[in-house]
Amino acid sequence: MTPDSALIKRWSPGHILASALCLQAIGEFGQHLSDAGFINRFGRLQIDDERNQALADLALGKYVDVAAASRFLGGPQPVAALLETGAATITEEHRFSLSFEVLSDGKAMAILPFLDSADDVPIDSVYAGTDTWLLRDQAWKYGLHGKRAIDLGTGTGLVAAFLTSRYETVVATDINQRATQTAQLSRELLPETAKSRMHVVANDVASGIHPGTFDFVCVNAPWVPAHRADGRIYSQGGETGFELPRRFILEGTELLAPDGTFIGLCAELTFLDGSNPLRDLIEDFGRRGFTTLIESTPAPHPFHAAANGTAETLPGLESARHVTVVIHRTS
Numbered sequence: 229m230t231p232d233s234a235l236i237k238r239w240s241p242g243h244i245l246a247s248a249l250c251l252q253a254i255g256e257f258g259q260h261l262s263d264a265g266f267i268n269r270f271g272r273l274q275i276d277d278e279r280n281q282a283l284a285d286l287a288l289g290k291y292v293d294v295a296a297a298s299r300f301l302g303g304p305q306p307v308a309a310l311l312e313t314g315a316a317t318i319t320e321e322h323r324f325s326l327s328f329e330v331l332s333d334g335k336a337m338a339i340l341p342f343l344d345s346a347d348d349v350p351i352d353s354v355y356a357g358t359d360t361w362l363l364r365d366q367a368w369k370y371g372l373h374g375k376r377a378i379d380l381g382t383g384t385g386l387v388a389a390f391l392t393s394r395y396e397t398v399v400a401t402d403i404n405q406r407a408t409q410t411a412q413l414s415r416e417l418l419p420e421t422a423k424s425r426m427h428v429v430a431n432d433v434a435s436g437i438h439p440g441t442f443d444f445v446c447v448n449a450p451w452v453p454a455h456r457a458d459g460r461i462y463s464q465g466g467e468t469g470f471e472l473p474r475r476f477i478l479e480g481t482e483l484l485a486p487d488g489t490f491i492g493l494c495a496e497l498t499f500l501d502g503s504n505p506l507r508d509l510i511e512d513f514g515r516r517g518f519t520t521l522i523e524s525t526p527a528p529h530p531f532h533a534a535a536n537g538t539a540e541t542l543p544g545l546e547s548a549r550h551v552t553v554v555i556h557r558t559s
Contacts, residue, residue, distance in 0.1 A: 241341065241409040243313040250313055251416050253306030257330075258337060258417030260300045261287055267334045269361055274334075287330040289342060291323040330417070331356060331386055333364060335393050338386035338414035341406075352406045355462035356384050359493055359527050359550070363387050363448045366552050370491050371395075374443020380433060380480055381447050383462065385411025385426075392422040395444065401431040404461045434479035445480045445490040449473035451550075453542055468542060469495055470505050477509060477553060481518070484557040492553045496522060499544045506553070513555055521554040 244250045264283055265276035275284045282296040297316075298307050307324065310316040318324045328341045340356050343349065364387050371377060377395040379388040381402055388400035388411065402408045411428045418426065431437065450457070450465040450472050457464035465472040473494035481490045496506045510520045527550040542548075 241315075241339075241406070241413050244310075244315050245409060245412055247309050247313055249306045249309035250315060253301040253310055254339075254413060254416040256302035256306070257287075257300055259419075261330060261332065261337060261417070262419070265334065266330070266332050266337075268330060268332050270331075270358070286324075286326060287332075289326055289329045291319065291325045294318060294322045294324040297324040331360075331384065333361075333386075333390065336386060336389035336422075337417040338384040338389055339410055339417070340384055341410060349458075349460065351459045352404050352461055354383055354404070354407050354410045356386065359448055359525075360384070360386060362525055362527055362552075363446060363491075363493055364390055366491050366493070367391060367444075367446050370489050370554060371444040371446065372489075374485070374488065376442045376485075377444040377446070378437070378442045378483060379446055380476060381449060382411050382428070383407050383448070385414035385428065387446060387448075388426055388428075389414055389418055389422070391444070391446075392418065392425040396425060398426050399437075399442075400426060400428045401434075401437075403430065403432045405430060407462075433475055434483055437483060439482045440485050442483045443485055443488045445483050445488065447476045447480055447492045449476040449492055449494050451493070451495045465494070468497060468505075468545075470497055474505065474509060477555070481513070481555050481557070484555075486557060486559050488557050490553075490555040490557075493525065493527075494551065494553060495548050496551045497542075497545060498547045500546045501544065506551070510553065510555075517558060519556040519558055521552075523552045523554065525550045525552055 260283055264280040267274040282292045283300050286292050286300055298304050301307050316326050328339045331338045331340055341354055367387055375396045377391045378399040382388050382400035385400050388398050391398045400411050408428050408430045415423055415426045450463050451469045452463040452465055453469040454464055454467050477492055498504045513520050
């Protein structure tokens with residue numbers, strides 16, 4: 229489990245996507261939240277007017293009066309549709325709550341489904357954590373120009389939704405069907421102009437995507453070692469935790485157009501024999517003419533150095549740090 233495991237939520241969105249009334253409700257909800265200046269970055273909540281507190285509570289998955297819910301979701305019929313599809317619950321006292329919360333940075337929003345049980349995190353859960361926000365911040369820093377962007381392993385779709393404010397076309401991909409469905413719902417929260425720019429597809433890393441076509445590529449690659457990840461799609465990075473990030477880096481950089489930039493979050497591992505797989509990979513990019521950077525992040529990592537002497541030590545590991553990898557194609 230990662231340090232953000234309490235923030236991992238679960239929800240089954242397939243039936244919601246098939247309901248025109250539910251999609252109408254989510255679109256209406258997104259407009260109200262945008263108008264109210266709603267921001268929710270995992271507990272750092274902001275809303276412009278305290279009179280909109282019921283709206284904020286609804287966005288956090290809290291119970292509100294059903295009349296208030298109807299006002300923010302487009303009326304009684306969309307509310308009934310959300311209840312029928314399991315996207316919401318209602319009490320005998322007519323208190324209504326959604327089965328998800330809305331994440332927002334003031335520029336884009338995303339849906340984060342709630343877990344069925346805090347004690348059971350299924351392998352196909354949709355993940356969002358502090359590193360999700362870190363990727364968003366790094367995308368703001370490095371995603372500065374161009375027409376086309378792609379978010380590989382999009383999860384909730386938050387970063388892809390954010391990128392619609394800077395790029396004409398944004399593609400969001402994920403191998404996890406539950407994630408792509410959630411990202412499609414997150415897309416419904418966007419204004420029509422931004423919604424038309426975002427395209428969500430199911431895909432295994434960059435397989436089948438035409439190389440050399442994106443000005444910006446970003447990824448928050450799974451980077452937890454297999455023995456710590458319990459098979460969960462959103463976290464398992466391979467035996468050491470670097471195998472899948474390596475694939476994302478190699479395939480993601482193939483997508484870069486000339487003057488394009490790739491950024492990826494992963495763990496940099498140094499082993500007792502002196503090897504450092506990430507450094508070796510990045511140095512190879514440098515020899516091939518790419519401009520590269522490895523930048524430390526403040527995020528914690530799920531590894532233990534050999535000196536700690538713990539049972540969870542990754543064999544042969546000397547040190548680990550969470551980093552942002554930046555690779556720029558110069559021509």
